[in-house]
Amino acid sequence: MKIFSKAQIYEGDKITIQKQNISSADLMERAGLAIFNWIDSRMQGAPVPIHVFCGIGNNGGDGLVVARHLVNHGYHVKTYIVDFSEKRSKDFLINYERLKQNTKDWPVSIKSKDDFPEIGPNDIVVDAIFGVGLNRPIASWIVALFALLKASTALTISIDIPSGLFTDKLPEDESQVLHANLILSFQTPKLVFFLPDTAKYIEQWEVLDIGIDPEYIQATETEAYVIGKHEVLQWYKPRTKFSHKGLFGHVLLIGGSYGKIGAVQLAARAALTSGSGLVTAYVPKCGYLPLQTAFPEAMVLTDTNETHITAIRFTTDFSAIGVGMGLGVAQDTIVAFEAFLKTNTKPLVIDADGLNILALQPKLLKHLVKDSILTPHPKELERLIGAWDDDFDKLTKAKAFAKKYQIVLVIKGANTTAVYNNKLYINVTGNPGLATAGTGDVLTGIITGLLGQGYNPLQAACFGVYLHGKSADIVVEQLGYQSMIASDVINGIGAAYIDLLTPAEVQQQPANPENNK
Incomplete structure (x- = not known):
């Protein structure tokens, strides 16, 4: 609208x-x-x-x-x-x-x-x-x-x-x-x-x-659009009877540090639950056992360092990459992040400490692949674009920032807004139950998963924000605002997809997922 x-x-x-x-x-x-x-x-x-x-x-x-x-x-x-x-x-x-x-x-x-x-x-x-x-x-x-x-x-x-x-x-x-x-x-x-x-x-x-x-x-x-069910239905990619996991992308989630491995686990689970065919997590060594134990569906690559990432090396041809969740801002992590940005050519989502590193080292912004998706909360946004006088000033600065670096800027909040090419895309799903630790990691995972499935960056950002909010709207009816946690939002993604589909489309979904490995 x-x-x-x-x-x-x-x-x-x-x-x-x-x-x-x-x-x-x-x-x-x-x-x-x-x-x-x-x-x-x-x-x-x-x-x-x-x-x-x-x-x-x-x-x-x-x-x-x-x-x-x-x-x-x-x-x-x-x-x-x-x-x-x-x-x-x-x-x-x-x-x-x-x-x-x-x-x-x-x-x-x-x-x-x-x-x-x-x-x-x-x-x-x-x-x-x-x-x-x-x-x-x-x-x-x-x-x-x-x-x-x-x-x-x-x-x-x-x-x-x-x-x-x-x-x-x-x-x-x-x-x-x-x-x-x-x-x-x-x-x-x-x-x-x-x-x-x-x-x-x-x-x-x-x-x-x-x-x-x-x-x-x-x-x-x-200048601005409201993104609701009608809008995202136009982008939705249905699946056919002979679909298999190789058709839906292999995404990489990079992040985690000692005590913050859960952030990557949440993002990886969200990416797979949003429909990604394969998911790999890249973490420091301390994250190997927690991830393999708590989330066996994911593959895991590790840094040589035990507590934080010091280099980002892989050989797999990933479809999309999400980076920053629980990453930390240790000096050697910053060096590794810079080296990664300089060589990366894949569709990219940057969140959390990835954004904090960009704020600390603004020169790195010029290395972002075109149409990278940045997902700051208000304080992270302020570190990137500077302080603003009011919301109109904030949007003006956000549009200038997104245009300068040719990115999709997802401003998280009650009406999360994607900024791209001087236009605003305002989401209408979501509720105060999302004001809890880890929901931003979940959003990063969903958007990265959609990118990996072939949605273009603007579609992935807007569709991801919609699914994230709609899942929260469905789950909160059983749990209430205070008791909903980030993993509950992941558990509601399936219901958010079902809500999106018409009865006829629901019937076309494979009856037995085992047939589609």
């Missing part, structure tokens, strides 16, 4: 009006009706007081359409005009008159704190005060209205975007944004729905189709 910028939203409206030979008021009617239908389908006429707060622009016009349909369907509606300017949009005025013709209770004007209504905790508030076009400071009395609505604890539904929230920058003060329980966004979500800095303003969101020209949506290139 594409995420449109503010300018693209306006352009989409304009093109839709032209191509569909409708007026802007007709498009507003369509948008407001979509909001009403969503509310009506859930409330089914329940006698709950509904308070619709409208600004004097087009977002307010949307609210007036919603109010009119609620009134016409017998709901208990109070409509308020948040009167912060003498200027009104043309379509606001059209729908203001239409509402007046449909109700004896004309909209109430609010111009100061003295006009504030009482809102009950069981009421519903519809926020249509400011939309994506907000470009002015918010008056103090409107900030006080936001505080009143939040304090009421009434269910608050924002139309398109919470009032006071910008699409392309942070608000100056948290109090200048209306707290919404749910946002009903027109056609596509907004980038700010996914950023850590703006997460406090977003509880839930849904997208409503308002009939924006499909050709415009299809043809328009956007």
